[in-house]
Every structure is written in C-alpha cells, then in structure tokens.
Amino acid sequence: MTDRSGIFITFEGGEGVGKSTQIRRLADRLRRAGHDVLVTREPGGSPGAEAVRHVLLSGAAETFGVRMEAILFAAARNDHVEEVIRPALETGAVVLCDRFVDSSRVYQGVTGNLEPGFIEALQRIATDGVMPDLTFILDLPAEAGLARARRRGGSDAPDRFEKEEVDTHEKRRQAYLDIAAAEPRRCRVINAGRPEDEIAEEIFTLVETATEASVAAEQVS
Numbered sequence: 001m002t003d004r005s006g007i008f009i010t011f012e013g014g015e016g017v018g019k020s021t022q023i024r025r026l027a028d029r030l031r032r033a034g035h036d037v038l039v040t041r042e043p044g045g046s047p048g049a050e051a052v053r054h055v056l057l058s059g060a061a062e063t064f065g066v067r068m069e070a071i072l073f074a075a076a077r078n079d080h081v082e083e084v085i086r087p088a089l090e091t092g093a094v095v096l097c098d099r100f101v102d103s104s105r106v107y108q109g110v111t112g113n114l115e116p117g118f119i120e121a122l123q124r125i126a127t128d129g130v131m132p133d134l135t136f137i138l139d140l141p142a143e144a145g146l147a148r149a150r151r152r153g154g155s156d157a158p159d160r161f162e163k164e165e166v167d168t169h170e171k172r173r174q175a176y177l178d179i180a181a182a183e184p185r186r187c188r189v190i191n192a193g194r195p196e197d198e199i200a201e202e203i204f205t206l207v208e209t210a211t212e213a214s215v216a217a218e219q220v221s
C-alpha cells in the first residue's frame with residue numbers, strides 16, 4: 001500500500017467511445033487549473049508494459065489462449081503501476097489512465113469467459129493496492145462506437161480486438177454497466193453519444209468535485 005496524495009482517474013469503454021479525446025481535454029483543463037497531470041494508457045505506459053503491449057495487440061499471444069493473455073495484461077499492469085502510476089501519485093499528480101482493471105474484467109473476464117475469481121486474483125497482484133479513485137465509463141451503443149473506431153482507424157489495420165463482432169461489443173457494454181452498478185462510488189457512466197464539449201464539461205465538473213473532496217479529506221487527516 002502507499003501513502004497517496006495524488007488522484008487516480010481511469011477511462012473505460014468500448015472501442016470508438018472517445019476516451020482519448022476526453023482524456024486530452026481533461027488533462028489540458030486540469031493543467032490550466034494548476035494541477036500536475038500525468039496521462040498514460042494500458043496496455044503499456046511503462047517500457048516493460050509497452051513491450052508486452054506489442055505482443056498482445058499484434059495477436060502473437062492469441063494462440064496461447066485467453067488465460068495467457070489475461071496474465072500478460074496483468075504483468076504489464078503491475079509494471080505500469082510500480083514504475084509509473086504509484087510514483088506519480090506519491091508526488092501528488094493527477095493520473096489519467098486510458099483503460100485499467102475494468103478492461104481486464106470486461107474483455108478477458110466477461111467476453112473471454114474467464115472465471116471472475118481468476119481475474120480478480122490477477123488484479124490484486126497487478127494493482128497491489130493502487131485502485132482508481134474515479135472511473136469514467138464512456139457508454140455508447142456498440143454500432144456507433146465501432147463505426148467511429150473505423151473512421152478514426154486511418155491507415156492502421158484493425159488490431160485483433162477491433163475485428164470482433166457487434167454482439168461482443170454489446171456484451172462488453174453491458175459488463176461495464178454492471179461494474180458501474182456494483183461500484184457506484186468509484187464509477188460514473190457518461191453518455192458518450194453527446195457533443196464532445198458537453199461530455200468534457202460533465203467530466204471536468206465531476207473531477208473538480210472529487211478533487212475538492214480529496215483535499216478536504218487530507219486536511220481532516
């Protein structure tokens with residue numbers, strides 16, 4: 001466990017829901033407000049985890065099965081937590097991370113059909129007590145998200161996860177909503193089908209409230 005003074009915020013959702021745009025906008029706004037902000041992503045975010053990212057997203061690990069993939073995601077996460085996230089939180093930074101444990105719960109756990117106990121054990125090891133203070137789940141019907149992801153795709157070939165079918169995406173969407181319902185203090189569901197500005201405003205307001213609450217809690221302790 002850690003003596004943490006920063007704030008850890010994660011962004012989750014299916015493909016094409018606009019996570020990276022919203023992370024960029026929030027980071028800019030928080031920096032303008034004087035916060036020290038670190039933007040990072042998973043899988044990856046540290047040199048060790050970026051090496052594992054390449055193995056995972058190229059599909060090279062696919063032949064070894066979904067358990068192997070889940071363990072690799074967890075290995076990457078642990079390196080990212082210990083090398084990047086925990087040290088940044090210790091300096092008081094606001095850490096914005098594109099995907100984290102909920103992606104493993106949804107992609108490997110629910111649509112990969114892995115037992116919840118196996119996934120949760122991996123997450124305990126991977127995070128070693130560093131869990132998000134706040135998680136934004138950007139919610140969009142699967143068809144809309146996939147269409148956006150393809151438009152955004154440019155010259156890159158879709159990775160193995162983006163090739164999957166709409167019903168898989170719809171299952172993931174529901175799995176994210178289930179996590180939000182189970183953990184209402186940490187998770188906020190954001191309707192990602194609205195104009196970008198409106199979404200950015202809602203997210204900023206929610207973060208401001210969380211930041212003020214955390215400053216107040218520190219002053220009391």
Ligand code: TYD
Pocket residue numbers: 014015016042043057073098099100101103104105107108159161162
């Ligand atoms: P990426 O190219 O970063 O896409 P996105 O913009 O959707 O985040 O690819 C990350 C892919 O890895 C994405 O399809 C989700 C998947 N993933 C998992 O399956 N499990 C995980 O734990 C994480 C972090 C990501």
